[in-house]
Amino acid sequence: MDDDGLTYERFVTDRAATLLRYGYVLTGNAHDAADLVQEGLLRLRTAWPRVVRKDDPEGYTRAIMARLHISAWRRRRRERLVREVPEGGYVDRGLEQTERDPRLWRALAALPRRQRAVLVLRYYEDLPDEEIAELLDISRGTVRSQAARALDKLRADWRPSLTQAVGAHHDR
Secondary structure: OOHHHHHHHHHHHHHHHHHHHHHHHHHOOHHHHHHHHHHHHHHHHHHHHHHHHHOOHHHHHHHHHHHHHHHHHHHHHHOOOOOOOOOOOOOOHHHHHHHHOHHHHHHHHOOOHHHHHHHHHHHHOOOOHHHHHHHHOOOHHHHHHHHHHHHHHHHHHOOOOHHHHHHHHHOO
8 A cells, every 4th residue: 555545544543533523513413424424534535645735634524524514404405305105106198198199200200310319319218418429429519409400390390289288188
C-alpha cells in the first residue's frame, strides 16, 4: 500500500469517532450518523491525494457529510406519505387502445428508418439519447432532431379518433 493509503488509514483511525459525533449532531440518529461517516470517508478516499495537499481532510469530510445530510433531508421533504399503500397500479386504458390502433403502426412504419429507430429505441426500449447515438452511430443532437421530426410527422399523420378518446375517458 502506498504512503497516501497509510496516511488515509491513520486519519480514519484518529478521527472516525469525532466524525461519528459530528454525524450524530447532524442527524440525531446513531445509524444515520454511521451511514454519513461511511459515505463521507468513502468519498474522501477517492479525493485523498487532492485533499491531503490542502491539509484539511477533516473539513472536507465534514462538508461532504453536511451535503449528504441536506440532500437526504430534501428528498424526505418531497416525499408524500399516505396512510395506506394503493393495492394496484394505474392502467392507462387510453394508452392501451392507442397501442392497438393499426393507424399508429402504419404511421410509424411510414417514417424514415432512422426516425423510426430513434423512436423505438427511445420510447419502447427506454434508452437514453447517449446510448441511442452510440447504437446508431450518430450524434446526440441528431438523435434529438430525428426524434422531434418523427414526433411531428406522427402528430400530423395520426391522431386518435374522438370516439376513442371519449371512450377511454368514460372507462376510468
